[in-house]
Amino acid sequence: MKRNLYVSAAASVVLLAGGTAVAAAATGADTARTAPASAVARVDVDAGGAAAAALKHFPGVVESLDQDGAIWHVNVIGKDGVTNSELEVSTTGAVTERNKDRDDNAAENARLVGAKITAAAAMKAALAAHPGTVVSVDWDDDDENGAAPHWNIEVKAADGKTSNYDVSATDGKVTVSSDDGDDDGSDNDNN
Known part of the structure; x- marks a missing residue:
């Protein structure tokens, strides 16, 4: 329970800072392994x-x-x-x-x-x-x-x-x- 609380708090801080992709990765290793490839943010290289x-x-x-x-x-x-x-x-x-x-x-x-x-x-x-x-x-x-x-x-x-x-x-x-x-x-x- 404590682990989930810490992960949720960390995810909230990251979301407030504008990092939705990082927050999705921070919610837990199991969730990250099952995320679809389309959820990965595209990076445009200049x-x-x-x-x-x-x-x-x-x-x-x-x-x-x-x-x-x-x-x-x-x-x-x-x-x-x-x-x-x-x-x-x-x-x-x-x-x-x-x-x-x-x-x-x-x-x-x-x-x-x-x-x-x-x-x-x-x-x-x-x-x-x-x-x-x-x-x-x-x-x-x-x-x-x-x-x-x-x-x-x-x-x-x-x-x-x-x-x-x-x-x-x-x-x-x-x-x-x-x-x-x-x-x-x-x-x-x-x-």
Whole structure:
């Protein structure tokens, strides 16, 4: 009887704090074992969570990520600059390795591996300057038009408009991407 009282009291405290899923689990081990799978709360992984899950599975640096429905596609280059892995991260954070191979040209990935600003830091910088939700991240070190290595971050704003931002790989400065087809040129707050 005392056990039930303590469990009920703990469940009440958790419910008051807004944790209904935790309270359901706290009501007893027997109840938790018989709960239907549909009772498990769905966790939606954002771009940052997808990058973190991918790096936990395959340590290195994120080269790119984008969302395709409920799946994040993440490409990770190993810290050695030679190995890479194509990973899929589900909305629950489960990681599936789709492809893993070696590229004998480590020099090609040297700037990415040595970049001062990581994909995660670039996402944070872009969202600090332009709030919304990150929908894709791409490393760009082409010397096209003399551009320095940078991250291209696609952000979807609360109004549904999607815009592209470049984040410097050396200092984290955020600018409106010149190849942004959705930008009408009115956003001139180059942070």
